Amino acid sequence: MNTDPNPDPFEPESKERLRLWLRLLKTTRLVEAELRERLRLEFATTLPRFDVMAALHRHPKGLKMSELSRFLMVSNGNVTGIVDRLAEDGFALREQVPGDRRAARARLTQKGKEEFIRQAEAHEAWLDAMLAEIGPDIASDLSTALARISDKFED
Incomplete structure (x- = not known):
């Protein structure tokens, strides 16, 4: 008979998943903060700016601003400001979409491609060093498990 006046309503598996979530969140925040700092110090840039350049690099023909904001899961206003600054620096072009006066497409310039590379x-080397404690097999298993979770939300 359980005489505990405050019995624990949670199963051990759910507690372990909660601990996993909190550890993932903490680790993500720590790694992201380190990446932000390194990008700032080594390239005088920001992580959001790097993310926009990465998205445009993956789409050489460019993306509409609305596509870019959906791809990055941020507001159109955030993307517009970043693309405008990239264009001012010669890293991106912002062009009208033929047949749609309201839509603009952004793409990297040659200078932008070279800078992004x-x-x-550097970004890849930093992450490799930060995650060096995790062997390739564990990294693959973690990636597969996290993909299964994220796939549930993307359907």
Whole structure:
């Protein structure tokens, strides 16, 4: 007979999943903060700006601003400001979409592609060093498990 006046209503599995979630969140925040700092110090740029350049690099023909904001899961206003600053720096072009006066498409310039590659190489090396404690098999298993979870939300 359980005499505990405050019995624990949670199953051990759910507690472990909660601990996992909190650890994922903490680790993500720590790694992201480190990436932000390194991008700022080494390239005088921001993580959102890097993310926009990465998205445009993956889509060489460019993306409509609305597509870019959906792809990055941020507001159109955030994307517009970043693309405008990238254009001012010569890293991106913002062009009208033929047949749609209200829509604009953004794409990287050659200068932007070259700068992104420089930043992406450093970014990859930083992440590789930060995650060096995790072997390739564990990294693959974690990636597969996290993909299964994220796929549930993307359907």
